Amino acid sequence: MSDKIYFTPGPSGLYPTVASHIQSALLNDVCSLSHRSKKYESIHTSTVEAIRELLQIPSDFHIFFTGSATEIWDRVLENCVEENSFHLVNGSFSKRFYETAKELNKNPKKFEVAFGKGFNTSEITVPEAELLCMTHNETSSGVMMPLSDIYSIRNQKPDSLLVIDAVSSIPYPIFDFTLVDSVLFSVQKGFGLPAGLGVWVVNNKCIEKANLIATKGKSIGSYHSLPSLLSKSVSNQTPETPNVLGIYLLGKVAQDILNRGADKVRKETELKASLLYDYIEKSANFSAFVENPAHRSTTVVVANTILPSPQINPLLEKYNMSIGTGYGKTKDQQVRIANFPGHSVEQIEELISNLKKSIA
Amino acid sequence: MSDKIYFTPGPSGLYPTVASHIQSALLNDVCSLSHRSKKYESIHTSTVEAIRELLQIPSDFHIFFTGSATEIWDRVLENCVEENSFHLVNGSFSKRFYETAKELNKNPKKFEVAFGKGFNTSEITVPEAELLCMTHNETSSGVMMPLSDIYSIRNQKPDSLLVIDAVSSIPYPIFDFTLVDSVLFSVQKGFGLPAGLGVWVVNNKCIEKANLIATKGKSIGSYHSLPSLLSKSVSNQTPETPNVLGIYLLGKVAQDILNRGADKVRKETELKASLLYDYIEKSANFSAFVENPAHRSTTVVVANTILPSPQINPLLEKYNMSIGTGYGKTKDQQVRIANFPGHSVEQIEELISNLKKSIA
Numbered sequence: 001m002s003d004k005i006y007f008t009p010g011p012s013g014l015y016p017t018v019a020s021h022i023q024s025a026l027l028n029d030v031c032s033l034s035h036r037s038k039k040y041e042s043i044h045t046s047t048v049e050a051i052r053e054l055l056q057i058p059s060d061f062h063i064f065f066t067g068s069a070t071e072i073w074d075r076v077l078e079n080c081v082e083e084n085s086f087h088l089v090n091g092s093f094s095k096r097f098y099e100t101a102k103e104l105n106k107n108p109k110k111f112e113v114a115f116g117k118g119f120n121t122s123e124i125t126v127p128e129a130e131l132l133c134m135t136h137n138e139t140s141s142g143v144m145m146p147l148s149d150i151y152s153i154r155n156q157k158p159d160s161l162l163v164i165d166a167v168s169s170i171p172y173p174i175f176d177f178t179l180v181d182s183v184l185f186s187v188q189k190g191f192g193l194p195a196g197l198g199v200w201v202v203n204n205k206c207i208e209k210a211n212l213i214a215t216k217g218k219s220i221g222s223y224h225s226l227p228s229l230l231s232k233s234v235s236n237q238t239p240e241t242p243n244v245l246g247i248y249l250l251g252k253v254a255q256d257i258l259n260r261g262a263d264k265v266r267k268e269t270e271l272k273a274s275l276l277y278d279y280i281e282k283s284a285n286f287s288a289f290v291e292n293p294a295h296r297s298t299t300v301v302v303a304n305t306i307l308p309s310p311q312i313n314p315l316l317e318k319y320n321m322s323i324g325t326g327y328g329k330t331k332d333q334q335v336r337i338a339n340f341p342g343h344s345v346e347q348i349e350e351l352i353s354n355l356k357k358s359i360a
Numbered sequence: 361m362s363d364k365i366y367f368t369p370g371p372s373g374l375y376p377t378v379a380s381h382i383q384s385a386l387l388n389d390v391c392s393l394s395h396r397s398k399k400y401e402s403i404h405t406s407t408v409e410a411i412r413e414l415l416q417i418p419s420d421f422h423i424f425f426t427g428s429a430t431e432i433w434d435r436v437l438e439n440c441v442e443e444n445s446f447h448l449v450n451g452s453f454s455k456r457f458y459e460t461a462k463e464l465n466k467n468p469k470k471f472e473v474a475f476g477k478g479f480n481t482s483e484i485t486v487p488e489a490e491l492l493c494m495t496h497n498e499t500s501s502g503v504m505m506p507l508s509d510i511y512s513i514r515n516q517k518p519d520s521l522l523v524i525d526a527v528s529s530i531p532y533p534i535f536d537f538t539l540v541d542s543v544l545f546s547v548q549k550g551f552g553l554p555a556g557l558g559v560w561v562v563n564n565k566c567i568e569k570a571n572l573i574a575t576k577g578k579s580i581g582s583y584h585s586l587p588s589l590l591s592k593s594v595s596n597q598t599p600e601t602p603n604v605l606g607i608y609l610l611g612k613v614a615q616d617i618l619n620r621g622a623d624k625v626r627k628e629t630e631l632k633a634s635l636l637y638d639y640i641e642k643s644a645n646f647s648a649f650v651e652n653p654a655h656r657s658t659t660v661v662v663a664n665t666i667l668p669s670p671q672i673n674p675l676l677e678k679y680n681m682s683i684g685t686g687y688g689k690t691k692d693q694q695v696r697i698a699n700f701p702g703h704s705v706e707q708i709e710e711l712i713s714n715l716k717k718s719i720a
Contacts, residue, residue, distance in 0.1 A: 001386050001387070001389065002386075002387055002388070002389050004389060004392075006389070006392040008392065008394060010601065011391060011392050011393060011394065011395070011601065011604065012392065013392055014386075014391055014392060018391075019386050022382060022386070026361050026362075026374075026379050026382070027361070027362055028362070029361065029362050029364060029366070031371060031374055031378075031548075031553075031554040031555070032364075032366040032368065032371050032372065032373055032374060033371060034368060034371065034684075035371070035555070066427065067426065067427020067428065067431065067556070067600075067603075068427065068600045068601060068602075069600075070583050070599065070600035070601070071427065071583070071584075071600070073582070073583075074581065074582050074583065074584075099582075100582040100583070103579060103581070103582040103585070104579050104581070104582060105577070105578075105579045186601065188391075188601055193391075194391040194603070194604065194605045195391070195395070195601045195602065195603060195604050195605075196427070196556050196557070196602065196603025196604070196605065196606055197556070217465070218465075219463060219464050219465045221434065221463070221464070222433070222434050222459075222460040222463040222464060223430050223431070223433075223434065223460070224431075224434075225463070239430065240427075240428045240429075240430035240431070241370065241371065241428060241430070241546065241548055241555045242428070242555065242556065243427075243554070243555060243556025243603065243606075244371065244554065244555050244556070245554040245555075245556065246556055246603075324394075
């Protein structure tokens with residue numbers, strides 16, 4: 001790896017141990033293993049076990065691998081929705097999840113608030129829907145839903161399935177899996193890994209729903225349907241030749257985080273977030289984009305900037321650092337700073353110091 | 361990489377330059393690039409151009425990236441079939457393509473011959489079907505369809521779309537793209553790359569078909585529908601965060617093969633295949649599984665073995681070599697030997713010499 005530190009929200013900087021794990025993968029011929037071999041099954045098992053421990057996922061939940069988190073939007077809608085889904089929308093990614101449901105003819109309903117806003121749970125009446133879709137952390141706007149809000153909304157419809165998109169917050173949150181049926185995420189954000197792998201956590205209610213839809217003669221897809229994923233997962237395999245290197249690296253980095261201490265890493269994440277927000281509030285150039293502090297993301301810090309964002313990275317170049325611009329329409333007027341486990345407290349302090357020196 | 365040589369049919373041995381390309385990717389922070397950045401677009405463009413040149417793909421065909429070739433079976437059926445597809449089936453993978461169409465409710469028809477057999481074109485009457493699906497090289501049985509047979513069958517229905525699964529033959533064949541509408545493959549076989557990337561070549565007839573199905577209100581999927589892939593591909597991007605490292609490595613290895621000389625590599629492939637079949641025919645232990653020499657695969661050589669195949673790799677261990685077992689039911693009674701661009705003539709000669717010494 002170069003020495004440059006990427007605070008971009010995704011793909012982000014590689015977790016510091018990734019390069020050495022890639023070397024060990026090459027030395028051990030991980031990329032030439034048959035995905036039907038015992039050696040592959042052992043890698044698969046190690047990764048699933050490390051993810052289960054790190055995210056505190058109960059043993060009766062399944063952990064499947066896909067090509068991306070974007071793919072899982074398709075798959076969860078195909079497998080868990082026959083007639084209708086319900087979406088909380090407050091940014092570009094939660095909106096895209098909703099639009100995916102439209103493209104799949106799933107008659108989605110939504111409750112939408114403006115870009116950068118969080119949800120006031122008392123304003124939301126959840127309609128009848130087979131699947132409730134909530135985005136824990138809006139990577140586009142830096143809004144994170146408090147877990148208590150997610151649960152209070154889901155409790156309006158205890159019989160619906162709930163899927164949480166946690167793409168840019170995992171591995172920070174610990175979900176209450178008695179209230180959550182499915183979680184999806186990718187690896188190029190919080191895990192600091194090369195992109196090209198999605199992780200899909202589901203319980204048996206989701207599997208049963210998929211089987212029910214299939215028995216009605218409706219398609220739930222093919223190789224990545226829940227029954228197909230499950231049929232291979234029981235042997236610690238995948239239906240297709242998967243991204244074996246990605247699965248290997250995910251297991252190694254998840255184990256590295258466990259070895260550092262998952263609780264310590266989560267506390268550091270909160271500390272680094274508070275350092276960033278403190279700086280932003282005092283800065284003459286930056287101001288927090290998300291007004292309500294309770295809705296501000298711990299893992300993707302978004303700030304308005306007076307100096308147009310494309311002018312900021314050139315100033316950080318001499319410190320060998322890079323941060324993210326705003327998303328979409330707000331590209332120039334905002335910055336996004338990733339705060340993932342691979343970013344140390346010292347690096348965040350240095351970033352703040354460099355921003356102070358360079359801008360204000 | 362270790363020094364072991366993998367003649368397994370997939371994942372196979374890494375192309376000899378892969379480890380050094382991974383180092384350069386790490387040094388250049390390829391895994392931390394935004395997939396919406398100019399630097400990513402430049403990688404994407406280089407890979408598409410190298411693939412286009414190597415496979416002689418006309419400029420009016422599009423080249424898209426997916427998670428796997430298995431995924432493309434789903435996507436091509438969703439996007440190019442409203443009512444029915446037609447499949448030539450002669451092994452486990454062509455059968456799986458057919459079954460995928462059933463799972464997607466596409467009412468597939470098939471013409472099937474026994475495992476290990478090729479097709480006699482005079483016996484085939486192609487029914488009305490929107491999409492003809494042919495597998496150029498059956499990885500499970502080692503049967504390769506002569507290109508002239510593919511074209512003569514397709515010419516029965518010039519108005520149907522034709523997709524060729526070329527997973528384990530690419531980059532050996534040069535298709536006549538005036539007769540072919542789509543080609544799909546993955547990278548862990550002929551390109552000797554880490555698994556986790558599919559490549560989908562399509563012409564505008566396929567795009568038009570997808571648009572036609574969509575205008576009727578039927579779903580063609582979401583982020584990986586042909587219109588969605590096309591909308592990003594025109595900017596040299598992908599709808600989702602893709603396997604950037606995989607796309608980078610594919611471009612580098614395709615360029616390495618071009619630099620060696622694509623024609624030379626194809627001629628070497630034929631030479632190595634003839635060395636392997638010559639040995640097998642003379643061996644007291646092995647015999648060619650595919651009876652008709654015209655149907656024998658150039659890239660995946662399958663042989664019956666008297667010595668059960670699980671006992672063969674232990675004998676090759678001291679030479680640091682490994683070959684593939686048979687597929688599925690024929691696991692123990694057959695071996696499969698990959699003959700890809702990453703396997704040199706010298707390595708194939710050494711393998712044959714070692715097999716002679718160890719077995720017969």
